[in-house]
Amino acid sequence: MDRERAKELLSEYLDGDLEPADREALEALLAEDPVLRADLEALRRTLEALGALPDERPSDDFLSQVKQKLKRQRKSPLDVSFGMDRKIPFEAVSMILIGILLALYLILVALPKDQTSLSPEVPRLAPKDAGAGDGGRQLPRSPPMDLQD
Amino acid sequence: MSDQGSTPTAPEAESPDGADPVSAELAAGALSTEERERLDERRLIRRLKRGDERAFATVVRTYQGRVFNMVFRMVGNREEAEDLSQDVFVTVFQSIDTFRGDSKLSTWLYRVTVNHCKNRLKYLRRRKKHLGRPLDEVAEAELARGSGSAQTTYHAHIPRPDEEASGRQMEVLLQREIAALEEEHRVLVVLRDIQGLSYQEIAEITGLNIGTIKSRLHRARLALKEALERKM
Numbered sequence: 001m002d003r004e005r006a007k008e009l010l011s012e013y014l015d016g017d018l019e020p021a022d023r024e025a026l027e028a029l030l031a032e033d034p035v036l037r038a039d040l041e042a043l044r045r046t047l048e049a050l051g052a053l054p055d056e057r058p059s060d061d062f063l064s065q066v067k068q069k070l071k072r073q074r075k076s077p078l079d080v081s082f083g084m085d086r087k088i089p090f091e092a093v094s095m096i097l098i099g100i101l102l103a104l105y106l107i108l109v110a111l112p113k114d115q116t117s118l119s120p121e122v123p124r125l126a127p128k129d130a131g132a133g134d135g136g137r138q139l140p141r142s143p144p145m146d147l148q149d
Numbered sequence: 150m151s152d153q154g155s156t157p158t159a160p161e162a163e164s165p166d167g168a169d170p171v172s173a174e175l176a177a178g179a180l181s182t183e184e185r186e187r188l189d190e191r192r193l194i195r196r197l198k199r200g201d202e203r204a205f206a207t208v209v210r211t212y213q214g215r216v217f218n219m220v221f222r223m224v225g226n227r228e229e230a231e232d233l234s235q236d237v238f239v240t241v242f243q244s245i246d247t248f249r250g251d252s253k254l255s256t257w258l259y260r261v262t263v264n265h266c267k268n269r270l271k272y273l274r275r276r277k278k279h280l281g282r283p284l285d286e287v288a289e290a291e292l293a294r295g296s297g298s299a300q301t302t303y304h305a306h307i308p309r310p311d312e313e314a315s316g317r318q319m320e321v322l323l324q325r326e327i328a329a330l331e332e333e334h335r336v337l338v339v340l341r342d343i344q345g346l347s348y349q350e351i352a353e354i355t356g357l358n359i360g361t362i363k364s365r366l367h368r369a370r371l372a373l374k375e376a377l378e379r380k381m
Contacts, residue, residue, distance in 0.1 A: 011367035017348070046374040049319055050342040058217040058231055063209050065231075066238045067202075073239060 001025040003036065010040050014047060190254050197245045209238050212255065215344065216262050222339045223266040224273070225328045233269050237262050252353050259346070259354045263336055270332055326376040334369035341366055 001009075001022075006029045012018050013026055030037050059065070180188065196204035216237050221230040240261050248257050327335055340346045340354065341362075348359050355362070 008367065011370050012363060017363075042374050042378055043370060046370060046377055047342055049323055049377070050338065050373070051345070052316075053222070053320060053323060053343055055214065056218050056221040056227070056230070058213050058234055062213050062217070062231070062235070063206060066209055066235045067206075069235050070239050070242060073243075 001029055003029070003033065006030075006033075006036055007039060010036075010043050013040070014044055191250065194245070194248065194250060194254060197242070205238075205242050208241065208254070208258075212258055213238075215255075216258065219259070219262055219339055219344055220266060222324070222327060222343050223335060224269060225324055229269065229273070233265055234262075237265050240265065256350055256353050259340070259344075259350075263340075263354060266336070267332065322377065322380055323373070326373050329376070330369055330372060334365055334372070337362060337366045338369045338373070342370070 006026055009018060009022060009026050013023065018026065030040060193204055193207060197208065213234065217230055217234045220233045220237070221227065224230055224233065237258070241258060244261075248254070327338060330338060336355065337351065340351045341348070346354070348362055351357075351362050352359050357365075
């Protein structure tokens with residue numbers, strides 16, 4: 001094992017992750033190379049320093065902050081709430097609406113022109129007070145409208 | 150630094166008659182601690198998938214320390230870390246249906262955390278907001294600790310004042326050098342050397358193979374070692 005290869009293995013050696021043969025070869029080299037030993041010690045100190053970093057903790061009201069954030073996201077105007085924890089994304093709602101509008105448009109286009117009018121033809125009725133200035137003469141009544149087929 | 154093993158969780162399965170399989174297994178006989186933990190976790194995941202808010206609170210309380218510590222070491226800023234950690238748990242709750250149970254919940258949670266960190270760092274880089282802030286935050290954390298804040302716990306013994314001063318100096322220095330690492334190296338240092346995860350777990354979290362993890366981690370450690378040697 002050459003020195004460069006040995007340097008590459010220092011990290012794994014400190015992790016205790018080296019194959020027995022590599023470990024023995026490295027230890028033999030370490031025994032006779034003070035520079036390599038110094039490298040190993042410096043690396044060991046670095047790992048110890050990393051491991052000794054204090055555990056940072058979140059604020060005491062972390063859970064309630066998360067819950068609030070979750071609630072805010074549920075109430076987002078871009079999302080339609082569906083049940084307690086289910087959401088229909090805004091994009092899906094938009095697609096559904098576009099689909100409905102498109103379907104309506106196609107239906108209207110496909111219908112024959114004379115059926116596209118939504119209001120049935122209503123026969124003109126005489127004004128209620130048509131005979132008011134006619135000496136009270138009653139006009140003959142129109143027959144009742146039959147709107148059924 | 151503890152080395153946690155990785156035991157993949159079996160996909161959860163409901164019995165056809167609706168009976169709780171976990172209770173059945175518990176009733177069937179004594180289980181090892183590991184098996185019991187795995188079953189507890191499966192039960193917790195089922196409750197989460199049903200939208201049980203108490204289960205969600207349990208998950209937050211259990212993992213908030215680990216998630217926050219990891220995020221803080223990644224972004225180096227308490228305010229960002231708090232916001233980002235909250236986002237992690239919101240994502241967990243909203244995406245729990247996509248969790249298949251092939252890995253441990255903690256592994257999946259770390260994966261969500263890593264993704265959030267990467268996205269936030271990218272965003273911060275674009276906004277150029279992070280420049281100069283991590284150090285401010287460490288200094289702020291130090292001040293808070295000096296005034297008796299309960300936000301930080303120590304692994305080590307109660308230090309003498311001179312030890313404490315050099316410990317803080319080392320922390321500031323380390324945090325600065327961690328922040329200077331390339332993002333993909335920083336993730337590995339945080340997961341392995343600060344969070345104490347196994348290579349197998351890191352591979353599951355990052356999707357990298359173990360050989361790549363080892364070589365990148367070695368380069369990251371060397372960079373930190375050289376930086377510390379220059380500055381100490």
